Amino acid sequence: MDIPLxxxxxxxxxxxxxxxxxxxxxxxxxxxxxxxxxxxxxxxQNEKWHRLPTYFPPSQTCYIKWLQWERAGLMARILDKLQVCEG
Structure with missing residues (x-):
């Protein structure tokens, strides 16, 4: 999968x-x-949030959204639809 989407x-x-x-x-x-x-x-990239390149939104913002989406079950659905394998 290419990044950006x-x-x-x-x-x-x-x-x-x-x-x-x-x-x-x-x-x-x-x-x-x-x-x-x-x-x-x-x-x-199997990286840490604090290593997020500066061309992305702030790492804290992205981490909080990831937590929200993960808890809501959205990340599993997104990764499945995009066929992304974690780390």
Whole structure:
């Protein structure tokens, strides 16, 4: 699987991650595609969150989203649809 997500790969999972563009706590909500790209980078590179390259959203943001999506069972569904193997 290529990172960043291709348009075709994003189409397979975008319905699972609706984008709420409302501001929260004075900040614009991050694009879920950008966050997912970061999460997939960590998973496929078998890296630590603090090593996330700066062109991704902040590592704390991505880690929190990963936790939320993992607890909701979304990450398993996303990884299955994208056929990604963890670490």
């Amino acid at each position: 291709s348009d075709e790969a994003w189409q397979r999972v975008s319905h699972l991650l609706p984008h709420d563009a409302k501001q929260r706590f004075g900040h614009q909500a991050r694009d879920p595609r950008d966050v997912l790209n970061a999460i997939l980078w960590v998973i496929t």
